Amino acid sequence: MPKRKSKTEAEATSPSKKQKTEADATSPSKKQKTDADAKPPISLEEMDFSSSASTKTGNAWNKKFISMNVNGFRAFLNKGGLDYIKKESADVFCIQETKCSDKDIPVDDFKKAGFSTHFLAGDKAGYSGVGIIYKDPPMSIKDGIDVEKHDDEGRVITAEYEDYYLVTVYVPNSGRGLKRLEYRTKEWDVDFRKYLKELDNKKPVILCGDLNVAHNEIDLKNPKSNKNKTPGFCDAEREGLTELLQEGFIDTYRHIYPNKEQAYSFWTYMGNARAKNVGWRLDYFLVSKRLEDKMCDSLMRSQVMGSDHCPIALLMAF
Amino acid sequence: MPKRKSKTEAEATSPSKKQKTEADATSPSKKQKTDADAKPPISLEEMDFSSSASTKTGNAWNKKFISMNVNGFRAFLNKGGLDYIKKESADVFCIQETKCSDKDIPVDDFKKAGFSTHFLAGDKAGYSGVGIIYKDPPMSIKDGIDVEKHDDEGRVITAEYEDYYLVTVYVPNSGRGLKRLEYRTKEWDVDFRKYLKELDNKKPVILCGDLNVAHNEIDLKNPKSNKNKTPGFCDAEREGLTELLQEGFIDTYRHIYPNKEQAYSFWTYMGNARAKNVGWRLDYFLVSKRLEDKMCDSLMRSQVMGSDHCPIALLMAF
DNA sequence: CGTGCGAAG
DNA sequence: CTTCACACG
Numbered sequence: 001m002p003k004r005k006s007k008t009e010a011e012a013t014s015p016s017k018k019q020k021t022e023a024d025a026t027s028p029s030k031k032q033k034t035d036a037d038a039k040p041p042i043s044l045e046e047m048d049f050s051s052s053a054s055t056k057t058g059n060a061w062n063k064k065f066i067s068m069n070v071n072g073f074r075a076f077l078n079k080g081g082l083d084y085i086k087k088e089s090a091d092v093f094c095i096q097e098t099k100c101s102d103k104d105i106p107v108d109d110f111k112k113a114g115f116s117t118h119f120l121a122g123d124k125a126g127y128s129g130v131g132i133i134y135k136d137p138p139m140s141i142k143d144g145i146d147v148e149k150h151d152d153e154g155r156v157i158t159a160e161y162e163d164y165y166l167v168t169v170y171v172p173n174s175g176r177g178l179k180r181l182e183y184r185t186k187e188w189d190v191d192f193r194k195y196l197k198e199l200d201n202k203k204p205v206i207l208c209g210d211l212n213v214a215h216n217e218i219d220l221k222n223p224k225s226n227k228n229k230t231p232g233f234c235d236a237e238r239e240g241l242t243e244l245l246q247e248g249f250i251d252t253y254r255h256i257y258p259n260k261e262q263a264y265s266f267w268t269y270m271g272n273a274r275a276k277n278v279g280w281r282l283d284y285f286l287v288s289k290r291l292e293d294k295m296c297d298s299l300m301r302s303q304v305m306g307s308d309h310c311p312i313a314l315l316m317a318f
Numbered sequence: 319m320p321k322r323k324s325k326t327e328a329e330a331t332s333p334s335k336k337q338k339t340e341a342d343a344t345s346p347s348k349k350q351k352t353d354a355d356a357k358p359p360i361s362l363e364e365m366d367f368s369s370s371a372s373t374k375t376g377n378a379w380n381k382k383f384i385s386m387n388v389n390g391f392r393a394f395l396n397k398g399g400l401d402y403i404k405k406e407s408a409d410v411f412c413i414q415e416t417k418c419s420d421k422d423i424p425v426d427d428f429k430k431a432g433f434s435t436h437f438l439a440g441d442k443a444g445y446s447g448v449g450i451i452y453k454d455p456p457m458s459i460k461d462g463i464d465v466e467k468h469d470d471e472g473r474v475i476t477a478e479y480e481d482y483y484l485v486t487v488y489v490p491n492s493g494r495g496l497k498r499l500e501y502r503t504k505e506w507d508v509d510f511r512k513y514l515k516e517l518d519n520k521k522p523v524i525l526c527g528d529l530n531v532a533h534n535e536i537d538l539k540n541p542k543s544n545k546n547k548t549p550g551f552c553d554a555e556r557e558g559l560t561e562l563l564q565e566g567f568i569d570t571y572r573h574i575y576p577n578k579e580q581a582y583s584f585w586t587y588m589g590n591a592r593a594k595n596v597g598w599r600l601d602y603f604l605v606s607k608r609l610e611d612k613m614c615d616s617l618m619r620s621q622v623m624g625s626d627h628c629p630i631a632l633l634m635a636f
Numbered sequence: 637c638g639t640g641c642g643a644a645g
Numbered sequence: 646c647t648t649c650a651c652a653c654g
Contacts, residue, residue: 071645072648097645099649126649127644173645212645231645268645269646308645308647389654390639415654417640444640445653491654549654586654587637626638626654 042303044080049088053297053315061296061315066090067168067208067283069266069309073098073131077106079306086113088301088311091135092159094168096210098129105131120144122154129154130170130209138166145195150188158199163318164291165199169209174231181234184212189240197247204288206316207249210266210309211284213237215251218261219281232280249286252298252314263300266309274308285314294318360621362398367406371615371633379614379633384408385486385526385601386619387584387627391416391449395424397624404431406619408631409453410477412486414528416447423449438462440472447472448488448527456484463513468506476517481636482609483517487527492549499552502530507558515565522606524634525567528584528627529602531555533569536579537599550598567604570616570632581618584627592626603632612636 054060066088070076073095085093093115101121110117110133119131120143132141138159144151159166172188174181199205214233217223226233245251257263264279273279285298296315304311372378384406388394391413403411411433419439428435428451437449438461450459456477462469477484490506492499517523532551535541544551563569575581582597591597603616614633622628 075648097648124650176644269648271646273646393639415639443642494653587639589637591637 041305044083044087044304047087047301047303049301049313051297051299051315055293055296055317057293059294059296059317061317063316063318064088064090065092065094065166065206065208065285065314065316066301066311067094067096067210067285067314068304068311069096069170069210069283069307071097071099071307071309073100073129074104076306081306082106082109082113084304084306084311085115085133088313090313092166093133094157094166094208095131095133096129096168096170098131098154099126100129101125118157118159120154120157123152127153128170130157130168132157132159132166132168134159136161145192147191147195150191156192156195160203164204164206164288165202167196167199167205167207167209169207169211171210171212173212174234174237176231178231178234181231181236185234185236185240189237189243193240193244193247196244196249200248200288204291205249205286206288206291206314207286208284208312208314210282211241212282213241214280214282215241215254218259219254220264221262221278221280232282244286248289250289250292250295252285252287252295253281253300253312255292256295256298264302265300265312269308283309283312285312287314291316359623362401362405362622365405365619365621367619367631369615369617369633373611373614373635375611377612377614377635379635381634381636382406382408383410383412383484383524383526383603383632383634384619384629385412385414385528385603385632386622386629387414387488387528387601387625389415389417389625389627391418391447392422394624399624400424400427400431402622402624402629403433403451406629406631410484411451412475412484412526413449413451414447414486414488416449416472417444418447419443436475436477438472438475441470445471446488448475448486450475450477450484450486452477454479463510465509465513468509474510474513478521482522482524482606483520485514485517485523485525485527487525487529489528489530491530492552492555494549496549496552499549499554503552503554503558507555507561511558511562511565514562514567518566518606522609523567523604524606524609524632525604526602526630526632528600529559530600531559532598532600533559533572536577537572538582539580539596539598550600562604566607568607568610568613570603570605570613571599571618571630573610574613574616582620583618583630587626601627601630603630605632609634 102119105117105119114135115133117133118141122128138161140160142158145156155170157168172184174184196205212232214220215238220233228234262277264281265283267274267279294316296317299313301311301313420437423435423437425435432453433451435451436459440446456479458478460476463474473488475486490498490502492502514523530550532538533556538551546552580595582599583601585592585597612634614635617631619629619631
């Protein structure tokens with residue numbers, strides 16, 4: 001873990017007081033960055049993705065995972081997404097809301113950059129869809145969760161590696177007027193939890209993606225006005241995540257930064273929300289509890305543009 | 319008419335030879351312009367819309383009409399369309415394919431510029447629609463042609479002035495696969511012709527708009543490959559215009575420039591057609607024969623951008 | 637190729 | 646506010 005000298009207190013500062021970012025806490029670089037709620041847009045070149053994070057016992061990280069809801073992979077690439085991917089140079093990128101089919105993936109560009117790809121589109125064109133972009137091939141890749149009623153929307157990919165399953169998910173949004181809240185919480189959440197539990201019985205799981213829920217009040221700017229009104233902060237959705245964690249998973253970001261405020265991974269495009277940091281933490285890396293001592297850091301790449309979500313990163317020492 | 323010293327020969331030059339534009343023939347300005355098929359895009363400020371055209375008997379023009387298919391009025395305005403309208407300063411602008419409803423018209427901006435507006439939208443949102451923008455109010459304005467089956471698409475406005483009816487039309491496109499060719503030629507053309515004939519019985523008519531047909535081979539770049547294949551150059555469509563002219567109307571542009579080649583008012587956005595001047599003359603000013611001696615000039619504003627059609631102009635001496 | 641729609645987020 | 650699909654041209 002990155003010099004986590006009582007991070008609990010260190011992060012328990014007021015949101016108005018300038019806090020150090022995780023990057024500051026982990027990077028030896030002299031480049032100081034301002035807080036997540038006051039970052040001016042900077043260029044990719046200026047960003048520093050380096051990290052010297054290690055486990056509690058001092059093992060340096062050796063695997064980097066990125067998860068990002070790209071809100072349309074083609075649009076993301078048009079905005080320079082490939083440059084970000086190259087610079088970040090993660091072992092695996094897990095992306096959600098690809099909104100495209102296989103033919104739209106510039107496979108050769110990825111090959112040239114040293115990556116292979118596996119994408120899963122939903123039946124409805126331009127809707128949902130997930131993908132993984134990886135350096136080292138998994139032992140196996142599986143699409144969906146073997147429940148027919150859920151598997152036509154292209155929401156889950158499971159990549160099996162030696163030491164863990166890497167699962168990426170784009171959880172169904174509860175929709176305008178919460179018209180899909182029941183489906184989401186009573187059907188999807190239940191079956192997906194079951195799927196993860198079964199996986200976890202075989203091998204530790206790293207789950208990442210857009211869980212489409214802000215777990216607690218700290219995880220969004222305006223908990224009061226959104227509670228049980230806006231998809232993503234309804235009790236049933238939040239309880240769904242609570243239950244998943246109770247099955248034996250760790251919310252890596254909140255585990256490492258338990259009191260960190262103003263740390264979001266999503267900002268609606270409306271009303272200039274991102275500039276004002278009126279955001280939500282909807283994107284997560286969860287890991288099986290028995291991976292706890294392999295965790296090095298969990299990060300929000302809040303400066304990376306190109307979507308209404310930012311990438312999130314997990315550093316592990318295997 | 320602009321010093322039409324045997325225009326017939328003057329224009330009968332090869333397309334590769336640089337020809338003078340109508341503007342050159344009519345404007346005393348020293349600004350020389352290159353041919354329609356080799357015009358580099360120039361700024362609105364650089365364009366010269368002045369003209370000293372007059373009738374055969376030497377009466378200087380005193381009314382300017384503009385017709386333009388704007389391909390979405392909102393998009394056109396976003397691309398600086400209002401600046402063009404101000405600079406052109408026509409007595410009446412007739413526009414087609416507005417693709418918007420009344421609420422989208424910046425009425426106050428037009429008021430400030432000295433114009434009133436009347437727009438007619440079709441029932442289907444974002445489809446078709448025509449409008450007029452005028453300095454002096456007509457005696458009356460009428461929407462449609464009193465034939466119910468045609469009048470739900472917002473295609474015709476008739477403005478009655480003292481000396482003439484001004485009619486603007488957006489003729490139905492025959493559609494991909496010519497699936498609407500029958501409707502267009504056997505129903506619309508027939509009824510619209512009847513409407514115009516009846517108007518013409520009362521008062522001379524100035525008809526302008528997107529007639530969605532290139533009348534003769536000279537009126538499009540590639541007559542061979544488009545003949546009876548592409549909407550706009552099918553025999554039935556061309557005959558429809560021939561019949562209309564036979565009812566007693568003049569194609570003002572072709573009347574004044576009978577042999578002028580490469581003079582188009584539409585270029586598909588595909589394949590860089592406009593830069594290569596691979597175009598069609600689909601937009602017309604027709605006038606009742608008895609207005610012939612009031613005609614001063616008929617012009618293509620081929621440098622004006624903002625749509626896949628350019629504006630066309632008619633100068634009259636009333 | 638580009639406009640505007642409508643669904644979706 | 647932005648993505649995409651689709652219709653239409």
